[in-house]
Amino acid sequence: MVKILSTKIIYDELVAAVLSFDADKVLETTKKALDIGLSPGDIIENGLGKGLKTVGEKFEKCEIWLMHLVAAAEAAQRAIVELLEPEILKRKETRTSLGKIVIGTVAGDIHDIGKNIVRALLTAAGFEVHDLGKDIPVKDFIDKVRETNASILAASALLTSTAPMQRDIVEALKKEGIRKKVKVMVGGAAVSAEWAEEIGADGYAPNAAAAVELAKRFMGVK
Amino acid sequence: MRCRVEVLSRDEIYDIHVASLEVLEYTGATFWSKEALKIFDDYGAMVDYEKFNVKIPGYMVEELVRKAPKKFIIHGRKPKYNVEWGGKKQFLDLGGDYLYVIDMETGKRRFGLLKDCENFIKIGDALENIPQPYPVIRYPHDVPEELQHVELWMTHYRNTPAPCLVFSEDRDKAKDCIELVAIAAGGEEELKKKPNAWNAGMCPSPPLLFGDKLTEGVIECAKHGLPIWFLPMDNVGATAPITLAGTIVQTNATNLAGICLAQIVNPGVGVSYGDIPTVTDLRTGIPSVGCPEQALHCVATTQMARFYGLPSQSWSGISDSKIVDVQAGYESALGLLPTLLAGANRVVSGALEYHYSACYEMLVIHDEIFGMAKRMADGIEVNEDTMAVSVIKKIAPLAATKAGGHYMAEKHTLEHIDKERYVPKLSDKTSRDVWEKAGSKDLRQVARERVKEILATHVPEPPPPDILKELEKKAEEIKKRILKGKKLS
Numbered sequence: 227m228v229k230i231l232s233t234k235i236i237y238d239e240l241v242a243a244v245l246s247f248d249a250d251k252v253l254e255t256t257k258k259a260l261d262i263g264l265s266p267g268d269i270i271e272n273g274l275g276k277g278l279k280t281v282g283e284k285f286e287k288c289e290i291w292l293m294h295l296v297a298a299a300e301a302a303q304r305a306i307v308e309l310l311e312p313e314i315l316k317r318k319e320t321r322t323s324l325g326k327i328v329i330g331t332v333a334g335d336i337h338d339i340g341k342n343i344v345r346a347l348l349t350a351a352g353f354e355v356h357d358l359g360k361d362i363p364v365k366d367f368i369d370k371v372r373e374t375n376a377s378i379l380a381a382s383a384l385l386t387s388t389a390p391m392q393r394d395i396v397e398a399l400k401k402e403g404i405r406k407k408v409k410v411m412v413g414g415a416a417v418s419a420e421w422a423e424e425i426g427a428d429g430y431a432p433n434a435a436a437a438v439e440l441a442k443r444f445m446g447v448k
Numbered sequence: 449m450r451c452r453v454e455v456l457s458r459d460e461i462y463d464i465h466v467a468s469l470e471v472l473e474y475t476g477a478t479f480w481s482k483e484a485l486k487i488f489d490d491y492g493a494m495v496d497y498e499k500f501n502v503k504i505p506g507y508m509v510e511e512l513v514r515k516a517p518k519k520f521i522i523h524g525r526k527p528k529y530n531v532e533w534g535g536k537k538q539f540l541d542l543g544g545d546y547l548y549v550i551d552m553e554t555g556k557r558r559f560g561l562l563k564d565c566e567n568f569i570k571i572g573d574a575l576e577n578i579p580q581p582y583p584v585i586r587y588p589h590d591v592p593e594e595l596q597h598v599e600l601w602m603t604h605y606r607n608t609p610a611p612c613l614v615f616s617e618d619r620d621k622a623k624d625c626i627e628l629v630a631i632a633a634g635g636e637e638e639l640k641k642k643p644n645a646w647n648a649g650m651c652p653s654p655p656l657l658f659g660d661k662l663t664e665g666v667i668e669c670a671k672h673g674l675p676i677w678f679l680p681m682d683n684v685g686a687t688a689p690i691t692l693a694g695t696i697v698q699t700n701a702t703n704l705a706g707i708c709l710a711q712i713v714n715p716g717v718g719v720s721y722g723d724i725p726t727v728t729d730l731r732t733g734i735p736s737v738g739c740p741e742q743a744l745h746c747v748a749t750t751q752m753a754r755f756y757g758l759p760s761q762s763w764s765g766i767s768d769s770k771i772v773d774v775q776a777g778y779e780s781a782l783g784l785l786p787t788l789l790a791g792a793n794r795v796v797s798g799a800l801e802y803h804y805s806a807c808y809e810m811l812v813i814h815d816e817i818f819g820m821a822k823r824m825a826d827g828i829e830v831n832e833d834t835m836a837v838s839v840i841k842k843i844a845p846l847a848a849t850k851a852g853g854h855y856m857a858e859k860h861t862l863e864h865i866d867k868e869r870y871v872p873k874l875s876d877k878t879s880r881d882v883w884e885k886a887g888s889k890d891l892r893q894v895a896r897e898r899v900k901e902i903l904a905t906h907v908p909e910p911p912p913p914d915i916l917k918e919l920e921k922k923a924e925e926i927k928k929r930i931l932k933g934k935k936l937s
Contacts, residue, residue: 247857247862249857291865293856293857293861293862294862296856297861297862339852339854339856341852342851342852342854343854343856346857357850358850359851359852360852418880418881419881432878432880432881432882433879
């Protein structure tokens with residue numbers, strides 16, 4: 227009885243921590259949850275995930291703004307990457323994620339804020355995200371997809387001069403014979419749905435929330 | 449600092465003040481009301497009863513204007529609905545006294561009806577920039593002329609808990625409304641302590657002519673301690689000089705003459721210095737309001753009001769256009785922005801066609817323009833916290849890392865969003881894909897949908913049932929009295 231009660235309290239605390247948009251509080255509460263013996267999977271699903279769902283609903287209703295959404299997602303991302311993933315490794319459990327995604331900003335482009343927000347939201351949504359960073363050559367994308375066996379490759383470009391790198395990525399996947407193994411999604415200020423279609427990508431998302439929806443669709447999750 | 453616009457220098461303000469005193473002392477104003485003439489005469493002004501002329505010496509004007517309060521409160525149904533006038537407070541209201549409405553369904557102009565008054569008050573009540581919605585249509589076409597003020601008063605009271613209005617086209621109408629206002633306040637004594645209504649409003653006829661009926665309505669309101677809107681409507685180049693400086697002198701002198709009367713009747717009664725200038729269009733003779741000279745005039749008179757330390761209102765930001773189009777947008781913005789930057793306390797909305805026609809869509813569009821202009825007027829706050837050096841120190845170096853750095857998730861960002869950012873209510877900020885998916889709507893359609901949504905969902909706070917019942921009884925009594933009086937005459 228005591229255990230059930232304290233479990234419920236700690237889940238509520240996790241939700242409240244996410245809703246406070248304070249990363250320190252989220253990390254601290256996640257630590258506390260691990261200490262009393264909750265599994266990383268349960269912490270993500272019943273605590274952080276539940277909190278993020280509420281954040282998403284509040285965002286839809288215009289009760290909070292994009293910055294709150296990003297702050298909550300980044301706080302959850304930090305808890306997952308810094309505390310929960312190491313714990314999963316330690317316990318030799320396999321993490322159940324929605325899917326593996328390789329993400330990066332293409333070569334020649336150092337405008338990564340959009341990509342970073344997408345990364346945070348994807349991680350918070352339950353994807354296993356491998357972030358390559360910014361100014362990433364085509365080869366690095368391909369290598370990482372092979373190494374991780376990722377289902378989705380996401381590439382961002384802000385400049386019209388760097389958007390063609392997204393085409394190069396699609397072409398390189400074809401050349402390597404792994405085009406069918408991975409869904410390619412593109413985004414960024416220089417990119418549109420028409421462009422995605424033209425270069426043979428699988429999808430385009432105009433914003434971070436839409437990127438999460440698109441990735442979920444690729445994985446067949448609602 | 450706050451963002452300010454000024455078109456008159458300190459010296460020029462003083463020059464206009466002195467010129468206005470000269471006009472009032474040596475030319476004077478015309479008051480058609482015998483009662484007003486007597487009030488001025490008793491106070492020591494120079495009155496010519498035959499010519500209906502009042503000359504007020506400069507020292508007397510200055511002495512009387514000083515009696516008017518710099519700030520005051522008009523009480524709403526509850527303290528949270530009180531409206532503070534003066535100082536840095538700035539709010540939007542609905543413009544008023546229009547005969548016509550642009551019908552939302554047909555897009556055609558038609559006479560305004562009592563239902564339109566109800567709708568406009570309801571929308572105004574729903575919009576957060578509008579703390580005291582004016583009914584827009586003053587003479588609803590489906591109500592007999594002699595009963596309009598009563599029906600309008602009740603419609604207003606039913607649809608907003610904001611301060612009430614006194615429709616004072618003449619003394620009798622003012623008295624009828626004051627009877628209702630007193631019941632709403634909880635009795636005559638309460639009304640004196642907590643004035644809960646405006647005299648709306650006193651529009652002298654240029655040049656410098658105060659009609660008898662409106663003036664007697666003003667006297668009645670002043671006696672009851674109800675604040676008064678003075679709204680000269682000088683027409684640049686026709687009923688006022690072609691030079692803006694000349695028209696400003698005339699508008700200023702007219703405001704001062706009205707304020708003097710109110711302060712003699714009841715020293716300390718609240719007043720609002722006002723301005724509804726029009727500019728004679730050089731080809732058509734139309735009294736244009738969506739033009740640069742009109743905005744300049746309003747900025748100048750707002751400066752004059754600030755010079756006297758008086759609350760002010762400025763009717764700039766209405767367009768001459770006949771439909772909701774680009775002209776309506778730019779003329780509205782070019783009128784509202786400078787007057788708000790000048791510091792006007794009340795500005796108006798919800799109309800087109802040089803104040804001829806009320807327009808539903810423009811009301812919510814003006815609300816958006818007001819929000820943006822007000823944000824600009826509020827300016828930029830610069831201090832150690834807002835300069836954010838400690839946050840920059842933390843984030844900027846992260847740009848070198850793989851994870852990257854940005855400010856979106858910082859505590860500093862979340863703490864300052866509400867104060868720093870204006871949140872658009874109508875303007876489209878979505879990406880093309882999202883916009884296309886939502887139906888590729890233009891602003892006119894978005895505004896129309898917003899109006900319909902408000903009308904379908906907004907429920908104004910209902911009045912206390914016992915007071916409403918008493919008011920309904922009184923309104924019936926007044927209407928019977930009016931109709932009986934009409935039969936006798």
